[in-house]
Amino acid sequence: MISRGSESESEFATNVPDEMDSTGDGTITPDPFLAKVARVPARRDALALAACVGDRFGRFEVRGELGRGGMGIVYVAHDTTLGREVALKVLRASGDVERRKRFMREARSAAAVTHPGIATVYDVGEQDDAVFIAMERVRGKTLRAWIDEHPIIPIVDAQRIGRAIARTLAKAHELGVVHRDLKPENAMLTDDGDVKLLDFGLAKLTGPSLSENKSTTDTQEGRILGTPCYMSPEQARGLAVDARSDVF
Numbered sequence: 566m567i568s569r570g571s572e573s574e575s576e577f578a579t580n581v582p583d584e585m586d587s588t589g590d591g592t593i594t595p596d597p598f599l600a601k602v603a604r605v606p607a608r609r610d611a612l613a614l615a616a617c618v619g620d621r622f623g624r625f626e627v628r629g630e631l632g633r634g635g636m637g638i639v640y641v642a643h644d645t646t647l648g649r650e651v652a653l654k655v656l657r658a659s660g661d662v663e664r665r666k667r668f669m670r671e672a673r674s675a676a677a678v679t680h681p682g683i684a685t686v687y688d689v690g691e692q693d694d695a696v697f698i699a700m701e702r703v704r705g706k707t708l709r710a711w712i713d714e715h716p717i718i719p720i721v722d723a724q725r726i727g728r729a730i731a732r733t734l735a736k737a738h739e740l741g742v743v744h745r746d747l748k749p750e751n752a753m754l755t756d757d758g759d760v761k762l763l764d765f766g767l768a769k770l771t772g773p774s775l776s777e778n779k780s781t782t783d784t785q786e787g788r789i790l791g792t793p794c795y796m797s798p799e800q801a802r803g804l805a806v807d808a809r810s811d812v813f
Contacts, residue, residue, distance in 0.1 A: 616640060616655060622697045623690045625653050636668055636766050641702060644687070651687060652702040657695050665696065667766045672698045674742050674765035682733030683762055703763075704756045709749035726752075729760035737762075738808040743769040747811050748795040767791060769806065 615638055620627045625642040628650075632639045637656035644651050656668045669689070676686040685701040708726065712718065730752060737744065744751075746767040753761045767790050791800055797813035800806045 621645075622653060622655065622692050622695065623688070623699075625651060625688075625697070625699050627653065636664065636671070636764075642699070644699070650702050651699045652684070654698045654700070655695050656697070668696060668698070670768060670770070671764065671766040674768035674770060675700070677742055677770070678737045678740050680733055680736045682729060682760060683737070703753055703761055705754050705761075707750055707763075708752040708754060708760075711754050712749055726754070726760055730762065733760070733762050734808075734811050738811070741771040743771060743806060743808055744811050745769055745800065745806060746791050746795070748792050771807070 615630070616622075616627045618627055618629060622642075624644060624646045626645055627640045627642050629641045630638060631641050631652060637654050640653045640655065642651050642653040643649075654668075654671075656665065672686055672689045675683055676689075679685075684703050686698060687701070688699040690697055690699075715722075730747075734744065734747070742765070744762065744765065744767070746764060747762075751762060751764045753763055755761060793801065797806065797810040800810050
């Protein structure tokens with residue numbers, strides 16, 4: 566069961582976004598930063614299902630909320646075993662089997678690629694009515710937020726960011742992971758100047774060791790998933806996609 570803490574702590578500053586659900590309706594969160602990167606599904610139980618400071622999911626103790634999106638709520642949490650801070654993404658139980666599959670696919674996709682450009686997945690678990698992913702907490706801002714702050718981008722910065730994203734994608738593709746939702750909202754510039762890719766909820770797993778369960782990796786032909794403005798032509802038409810769609 567999820568254990569409750571006895572005291573409430575002040576809210577944490579929001580500096581790590583959750584992913585954007587481009588396929589569902591929703592309202593924009595009032596937080597000025599998250600308003601640019603997260604869509605909150607219009608669900609009456611969203612607040613009722615939120616965890617409180619002190620709640621525990623396995624060995625992870627919630628310390629505050631970081632953000633909300635179409636695939637759950639992200640908290641900053643403390644790993645009580647290893648004594649480190651993590652980002653904890655939690656999806657409560659619902660009748661939407663596809664959302665659950667996408668959530669687990671995100672964990673599996675990110676965990677399949679060991680690379681500095683992708684946040685490390687520490688643990689995945691289920692507890693009572695929730696599934697959760699514990700991952701490296703990345704401090705920084707999304708590429709979208711950074712672009713909004715820099716109307717004129719120096720060519721050296723554009724080249725550095727572009728190369729970093731390309732190297733990370735190359736590694737993912739080498740291991741059979743196609744992101745399928747690459748956009749400025751899903752790349753983060755860390756406080757240390759590194760670039761990390763976020764949100765593998767729509768990823769397609771094509772590697773032989775990753776795709777045993779076809780039901781969780783393949784997209785039914787004719788079904789369109791992704792962000793329209795960033796789709797390749799074949800993705801926008803609901804056709805099969807591969808690494809070339811990410812490059813596009």
